Amino acid sequence: MRKMCLDVVLELARQDKRIFFIGSDLGIGTLQKFKEEIPERFFMEGISEANMIGMAAGLAMEGKIPYVNTIATFLTRRCFEQVVVDLGLHKLNVRLLGNGGGLVYAPLGPTHEAIEDIAIMRSIPNMTVIAPADAEEMRRAMLQSLDHQGPIYIRIAKGGDPIVTSNDIPFEIGKAFLLRLGSDALIITTGITLGMGLEASERFKEQGLQVAVLHVPTIKPLDVETIIAAIARVPVVVTIEEHTLNGGLGSVIAEIIAEANFSSRKYFKRIGIPDVFADRYGSQASLMEFFGITASKLVAAVTKLLASSGRKDKLCEEELAN
Amino acid sequence: MNTQKLDQRSKYLRRRIIETLDATRRGHVGAALSLVEIIRVLYDDVLHYDVRNPKWSERDRCILSKGHGCLALYVVLQDKGFFPEEELWKFCEASGILGGHPEVKVPGVEASTGSLGHGLPIGVGFAVNAKYEQAGHRVFVIVGDGECNEGSIWEAALCAGKHKLSNLTVVIDHNKYQSYGPTRDVQNLEPFADKWKAFGFAVKEVDGHDVDALRGAFTGVPLESDKPTAIICHTLKGKGMSSTEGNMKWHHKSGIKDEEIRQLFAESEAY
Numbered sequence: 001m002r003k004m005c006l007d008v009v010l011e012l013a014r015q016d017k018r019i020f021f022i023g024s025d026l027g028i029g030t031l032q033k034f035k036e037e038i039p040e041r042f043f044m045e046g047i048s049e050a051n052m053i054g055m056a057a058g059l060a061m062e063g064k065i066p067y068v069n070t071i072a073t074f075l076t077r078r079c080f081e082q083v084v085v086d087l088g089l090h091k092l093n094v095r096l097l098g099n100g101g102g103l104v105y106a107p108l109g110p111t112h113e114a115i116e117d118i119a120i121m122r123s124i125p126n127m128t129v130i131a132p133a134d135a136e137e138m139r140r141a142m143l144q145s146l147d148h149q150g151p152i153y154i155r156i157a158k159g160g161d162p163i164v165t166s167n168d169i170p171f172e173i174g175k176a177f178l179l180r181l182g183s184d185a186l187i188i189t190t191g192i193t194l195g196m197g198l199e200a201s202e203r204f205k206e207q208g209l210q211v212a213v214l215h216v217p218t219i220k221p222l223d224v225e226t227i228i229a230a231i232a233r234v235p236v237v238v239t240i241e242e243h244t245l246n247g248g249l250g251s252v253i254a255e256i257i258a259e260a261n262f263s264s265r266k267y268f269k270r271i272g273i274p275d276v277f278a279d280r281y282g283s284q285a286s287l288m289e290f291f292g293i294t295a296s297k298l299v300a301a302v303t304k305l306l307a308s309s310g311r312k313d314k315l316c317e318e319e320l321a322n
Numbered sequence: 323m324n325t326q327k328l329d330q331r332s333k334y335l336r337r338r339i340i341e342t343l344d345a346t347r348r349g350h351v352g353a354a355l356s357l358v359e360i361i362r363v364l365y366d367d368v369l370h371y372d373v374r375n376p377k378w379s380e381r382d383r384c385i386l387s388k389g390h391g392c393l394a395l396y397v398v399l400q401d402k403g404f405f406p407e408e409e410l411w412k413f414c415e416a417s418g419i420l421g422g423h424p425e426v427k428v429p430g431v432e433a434s435t436g437s438l439g440h441g442l443p444i445g446v447g448f449a450v451n452a453k454y455e456q457a458g459h460r461v462f463v464i465v466g467d468g469e470c471n472e473g474s475i476w477e478a479a480l481c482a483g484k485h486k487l488s489n490l491t492v493v494i495d496h497n498k499y500q501s502y503g504p505t506r507d508v509q510n511l512e513p514f515a516d517k518w519k520a521f522g523f524a525v526k527e528v529d530g531h532d533v534d535a536l537r538g539a540f541t542g543v544p545l546e547s548d549k550p551t552a553i554i555c556h557t558l559k560g561k562g563m564s565s566t567e568g569n570m571k572w573h574h575k576s577g578i579k580d581e582e583i584r585q586l587f588a589e590s591e592a593y
Contacts, residue, residue, distance in 0.1 A: 043450075045481055046480070048480065051477035054440055055446045055481065064451060081437060082440065089434055
């Protein structure tokens, strides 16, 4: 996904002279082609995120479109105030490309795990927040980033993630996409958890249950209309995200449900990272497993809520036992 | 240094600051008074701009990074005609455009500042852009000495030095005080000039209230053709009124009384 993201930056830069690339101290050879082809718009400014954001702001005030890339934690935590004041307050066309959103850097520990990036970036007025599900969706999102007004934070996943989206559904910033229909329950995903949502829906299908999947790649601005319409049709809603439960997708959906005042009761559960730092290393997959961010846990959560909602009759004994 | 008598224009601008304070009774007074000559000389004699077209592409860019000194900027911008006088009397009011820190909605203000350490990185972006476009305009960023506690100032300084941004000038209002007390006690900056030199700047030190010296310094940039410039302006916090000079109570003051306003007018006149 990261390779696709940076490939598109070069592709766009070849066509549009407003595009600048600013990296911090990225891996050797990053965007080497960009550096060779367009050195005058390629900047590697060292481990100095505050300056990097301010510099990007200055360029954007002059009509340029800087794409700024470094590890997600450093792009969000370290220079948060610069992002708020320089980019948010001025509503500038700067694109923040955060490497390793979520638990990607599990072997490197909590300093490198961007578990609250979505929560803090979505709190900034004027900021757009996007978490694509795979490299193909990243490509579609990046192509749309060019003419969008205001700053965008784009969460980049690990890379090599399975392709679960399709070109049939045109990506649009600010839109949520109902990828599976169903009236028994609704799974809401963002980023790479879409794959888990689709897998869970498939498993339910085998049992004769129709579980809808709503993919929300743009966390902000939120496609409230589509989300409310999708929730209105089902009794059970479960969100799943590779992110802390404090302020991410689950919180966003909870806020919507709380204020929508649906006429029928909604049984709701959030799956994500609890309010802790990871206390172990391992891999992204092993940490996801540890925190229960898996298709199996998703199936279990939906099943439990279906039971609570009185839809036991539709469930097989085996699933209930789980 | 800092023994300068003030000419009529400097006194006039200070009277305008007091009149603005009179309307709102609050503001960062000391931090504005040390800046008056710096801003006056830049806008009277150095910067190229078009009041009727504040976004003129060929204008010189000037950022007041120490945004809390905005009273000095406001009275000069108003004096030049960027906005009507009535705005001064609405300083910090809901219906006005002039706040306790400058924002881009004010004609003539390049960047919204207030949180310290932001202006120089933005100025670096301006200067990089001007260099890329091979444009002739220049970039001036006015920072405070207390502001130079911020790491982002030095990140930006490294970057400016690396890119040899000779179109960038950092103007430092070195009034030797910050909110809590003398800069030498709160966070010592010395050897200050040497620090800027070490970061790749050509450095000049001037009396920040000597209009001729400031004019000479600002019109003489870049000091070296392949380096950004730092002009360290030695100033006096609260300059121009005996009760505010070096008086930390006037760093920021609210609830200013009638008697104090009268006293400021009198002291300014007698200076």
